[in-house]
Amino acid sequence: MRLLEALNRVSLGQYTLLEKEIIGSQYCRLVFLAPSVAGAAQPGQFVMIYPPNAGVQKILPRPFSIFAADRETGQLTVFFRIIGTGTALLSLSEPGTELKIMGPLGKGFPVPPAGSLLVAGGIGMAPLVFLAASVKVELNFIYGVANSEQFSCPLDYINQPNLVLHEVTEDGSRGELGSAVDLFRRLLPRAEAVFACGPRTMLEIVARDCLDSGVAAWVSLEERMACGIGACRGCAVMTKNGYQRVCSDGPVFPVEEVFFHGRT
Amino acid sequence: MRLLEALNRVSLGQYTLLEKEIIGSQYCRLVFLAPSVAGAAQPGQFVMIYPPNAGVQKILPRPFSIFAADRETGQLTVFFRIIGTGTALLSLSEPGTELKIMGPLGKGFPVPPAGSLLVAGGIGMAPLVFLAASVKVELNFIYGVANSEQFSCPLDYINQPNLVLHEVTEDGSRGELGSAVDLFRRLLPRAEAVFACGPRTMLEIVARDCLDSGVAAWVSLEERMACGIGACRGCAVMTKNGYQRVCSDGPVFPVEEVFFHGRT
Amino acid sequence: MAEPDLRVNLGGIKLQTPILAASGPYGSGLEYPKMAPCGALGAIIVKGISVDPWLGNPPPRLVETASGLLNSIGLQNPGLKFFVDHDLPALRKLGPKIIVNIIGRTVEEYAAVASELNGLPGVDGLEVNISCPNLKAGGMAFGTNPALTAEVVKAVRAKTVLPLLVKLTPNVTDIALIAKTAEEAGADVISLINTLSGMLIDIEKVEPVLGNAFGGLSGPAIMPVALKMVWQVAETVSVPILGMGGITSAEDALQFIMAGARAVALGSGLFYDPALPDKVKKGIAGYLQRRGISSLSLIEGSARKGDTNNEPC
Amino acid sequence: MAEPDLRVNLGGIKLQTPILAASGPYGSGLEYPKMAPCGALGAIIVKGISVDPWLGNPPPRLVETASGLLNSIGLQNPGLKFFVDHDLPALRKLGPKIIVNIIGRTVEEYAAVASELNGLPGVDGLEVNISCPNLKAGGMAFGTNPALTAEVVKAVRAKTVLPLLVKLTPNVTDIALIAKTAEEAGADVISLINTLSGMLIDIEKVEPVLGNAFGGLSGPAIMPVALKMVWQVAETVSVPILGMGGITSAEDALQFIMAGARAVALGSGLFYDPALPDKVKKGIAGYLQRRGISSLSLIEGSARKGDTNNEPC
Numbered sequence A, B: 001m002r003l004l005e006a007l008n009r010v011s012l013g014q015y016t017l018l019e020k021e022i023i024g025s026q027y028c029r030l031v032f033l034a035p036s037v038a039g040a041a042q043p044g045q046f047v048m049i050y051p052p053n054a055g056v057q058k059i060l061p062r063p064f065s066i067f068a069a070d071r072e073t074g075q076l077t078v079f080f081r082i083i084g085t086g087t088a089l090l091s092l093s094e095p096g097t098e099l100k101i102m103g104p105l106g107k108g109f110p111v112p113p114a115g116s117l118l119v120a121g122g123i124g125m126a127p128l129v130f131l132a133a134s135v136k137v138e139l140n141f142i143y144g145v146a147n148s149e150q151f152s153c154p155l156d157y158i159n160q161p162n163l164v165l166h167e168v169t170e171d172g173s174r175g176e177l178g179s180a181v182d183l184f185r186r187l188l189p190r191a192e193a194v195f196a197c198g199p200r201t202m203l204e205i206v207a208r209d210c211l212d213s214g215v216a217a218w219v220s221l222e223e224r225m226a227c228g229i230g231a232c233r234g235c236a237v238m239t240k241n242g243y244q245r246v247c248s249d250g251p252v253f254p255v256e257e258v259f260f261h262g263r264t
Numbered sequence C, D: 001m002a003e004p005d006l007r008v009n010l011g012g013i014k015l016q017t018p019i020l021a022a023s024g025p026y027g028s029g030l031e032y033p034k035m036a037p038c039g040a041l042g043a044i045i046v047k048g049i050s051v052d053p054w055l056g057n058p059p060p061r062l063v064e065t066a067s068g069l070l071n072s073i074g075l076q077n078p079g080l081k082f083f084v085d086h087d088l089p090a091l092r093k094l095g096p097k098i099i100v101n102i103i104g105r106t107v108e109e110y111a112a113v114a115s116e117l118n119g120l121p122g123v124d125g126l127e128v129n130i131s132c133p134n135l136k137a138g139g140m141a142f143g144t145n146p147a148l149t150a151e152v153v154k155a156v157r158a159k160t161v162l163p164l165l166v167k168l169t170p171n172v173t174d175i176a177l178i179a180k181t182a183e184e185a186g187a188d189v190i191s192l193i194n195t196l197s198g199m200l201i202d203i204e205k206v207e208p209v210l211g212n213a214f215g216g217l218s219g220p221a222i223m224p225v226a227l228k229m230v231w232q233v234a235e236t237v238s239v240p241i242l243g244m245g246g247i248t249s250a251e252d253a254l255q256f257i258m259a260g261a262r263a264v265a266l267g268s269g270l271f272y273d274p275a276l277p278d279k280v281k282k283g284i285a286g287y288l289q290r291r292g293i294s295s296l297s298l299i300e301g302s303a304r305k306g307d308t309n310n311e312p313c
Ligand SMILES: Cc1cc2nc3c(=O)[nH]c(=O)nc-3n(C[C@H](O)[C@H](O)[C@H](O)COP(=O)(O)OP(=O)(O)OC[C@H]3O[C@@H](n4cnc5c(N)ncnc54)[C@H](O)[C@@H]3O)c2cc1C
Pocket: A046, A062, A063, A064, A065, A066, A079, A080, A081, A082, A083, A084, A085, A086, A087, A088, A123, A126, A127, A221, A222, A223, A224, A225, A251, D064
């Protein structure tokens, strides 16, 4: 399984926002008409979006996993949690306006074999939904959040015929009571391979258990980014080969590379 | 004639934007519901408006002359030229939103005697329109701009029974051909007193001619401001009594104070 | 939980809150209280006072920069006599403690202001602004040189029993060295930072924007620089620190406290929001309450577990 | 009017445009051109290269500040051999001149890199980054001390005939003194400024945000400081100046030129807009054209009619 290298097809452009959906008080889904990005996008890759109307106060673009990409319609979708100024400004953009976007960036997931287990913690579901949607083989998809309010992802994105969805909440307000990790541990014995994205603590457990049981596993990591294309060395993460760049050597890494002694 | 001191009635508050009008490509009129400001406002005074959605990139509020204030309805109007980031952000605000405003600030014009001449250059018309609207005596009002496109002020604000309006453009595209200064020179001999606001070069000529001919005259000055209330000493202008603060010793000054040797 | 205790002792000045108005932006101390209540302030630091009135610099004196403000007021002030006769009686009635920022062009001028203010009722402390250019040393700021720093601080110290704050300029290679020097010369508190030296150019007029060409940069833009200097100085001196530079929120203020400041001063942030002192006070109290911390003093320097000397390259 | 002439001679390096990519943000020089054409750049300054590979600092290495960026990359680089074997051949094909930023922990390390690079085809100049901590002087940056500055510049000068840029750190009391020292030690160009030292604290975790605690502040926030240092250094040295610090537009770049810089470098501004070089080039050309100025060199230092020494207090 080869990590996808797509840096040569990166583009930087102004793309029209087609659709905006605010979900609950904390989440936002944006759909752009961005054929050159959508056409090249691989699951696990991300885009940099430049916060609009911020002037030079926010000099950095914001990284977001690609949540959906449609080659035919040229539509690109991101799904994010409104957490600070950049995401707040993005969530205020109105359809019809143009935003500056760079992408697709980074190396994505390898193609999951049948029987793979996808483990999503919170907003970490974004790249995994795209991954699940891109294949036809059977998959288990764990989607764990703190409470029902954080079930931000509209189910029509996940409810696909090839996919068995396992919802879990820490307060039991929807799906099973428990954590994504509990469920992961139950399903791991049957998993062909594991693909995970979510909080660091979750990834550490997933990585350790997969390494212990010899199941191939990939995680998508986050780090603060500036350039997004491997130039500035700002998004370093320690790996067994020294510091690597999350933006261009990742964001997807095989667990044995980044959790070589239990944690980075 | 006593300059009005109103600092004690200054207020700082969030006020609802009631109405917005974009005039041509460069001008904007905003009407707020701000009873405490409108109730205390005197012609020549100004308000500080805090640019919305700028975060800490723009840390200073923007000063604008009060263009209209209605004690009864509590409505406060400003009229400005969109020139930079702050005014651009203001012009993007939508009615219904609240903006932070401090005012009324500074010392305004004395009450004009009958037969006074008001000389407005460009957007300098703002405080003079308020002045003209606040008295019943007969006045001449010169309103000079570069071309017809810069006749930003809706005429219903100026066309009052007590007022003879003289429009003048530098390219003759509306009103008389010439400059506000040309017209001022023609009307000065009949003027009881002069009240002027506009570009510095215009004010200098007005001041010199009034001083030479012994006609009492007041000008409204501009300087970059930070606090707006006389604290920071940032808006200094040289006067015959040393540096004075435009925000609290002015913005209205008798010409003999600020043009004591032809210019500041 | 009860209201957290925000009181601090700043070098002998007992403050009800750790929030001060910085010298300069808050003017004489009498302008802001007319508009926004000053009850959240532990102390007001009055704008720099010299023996004789200073005229200040030619306009323009201000220009906004990216998240900052460049000023060249030039320490305009009405002089000591006017301050004592006119401002001080009114300041005494406000409530917050009154600290007078003092300036001079020679060591003797500094000493003269200090001497006149010593023992005056209503003056709770002095803050020596050592960023002033030294007339006798070619206009070099006192605070850029350890020997001059020691000289001016000692001269002032000799003239006053009041708590003495020494306010450092950040435009130096080694802020810790200057701070240590000031401490040894008798400072009860180290205040920092003053403004960074800067300028802007008007490309239409092809000349500097400010009438004075150079100015001092303040505001959120400089906060990371200020915070690092507070951290470094806290490593070096044992007297308390008054931290400032770019604070516009309670979160910013808490960063300074955790870096090692005993109290913070609000400067340009007052322009951004004249009601900032109140907001900062409520925000700090809220933070402490949420975490069950009974007193602000418990978090002074709390981020400094493993002090560091790592200089990035 | 014909296209204005944007060519400049930067200490012997003939540049097609006065716009350079600053060392660091532009990485190895090979990443950005894959995405945005580099034709508007007169030269690329490659990220700091040391004799042996440097690991860099622990993450997080970046945090955004108000109109700025704080970084503690720690000069991670793959070392001289990798650079020469892998990057240099590809860089030669890009078009812009190639200037290599060199770093070291000792004078000998600097000299060793300079010596290896001297005469290598494709290397058009060297930029000595003297902000590195000196291992033998307790980690104090070379560039904060005139003697160390002279030592490292002379050592490099002795090993190379290439045009030599010396890049100054702004964290000093007297930038003009360091610049003068560098000029006398053999610099053909003075580059400034490197980042200002700073930090931020995470008040939830109660610890510094950066893994290294301290970092370097860059971006629009620091532009007024950078501009003033360029102005001051232009007053002092006779070699050309490469100005940088916070440039995000042609207007910013023009301010640096008018302050006395021969050319400008774009750093953090590239993050804000990867297409910035092109935008700055067009903007500068447009400005000159509107004013009927035939060549950029005519406005170098044009805002400096009456040089000033006024220090604000
Ligand atoms: C490869 C990658 C893919 C991502 N995909 C998604 C996604 O699909 N959906 C989503 O909701 N979020 C995603 N994120 C996180 C997202 O980039 C941040 O939430 C966003 O940048 C915050 O911007 P802001 O301006 O709103 O927050 P800020 O105001 O900048 O900060 C708010 C808080 O978020 C933290 N933060 C800021 N930037 C980052 C960052 N790059 N990494 C981690 N923490 C950060 C800050 O420390 C602060 O506590 C991704 C991050 C990476 C690196």
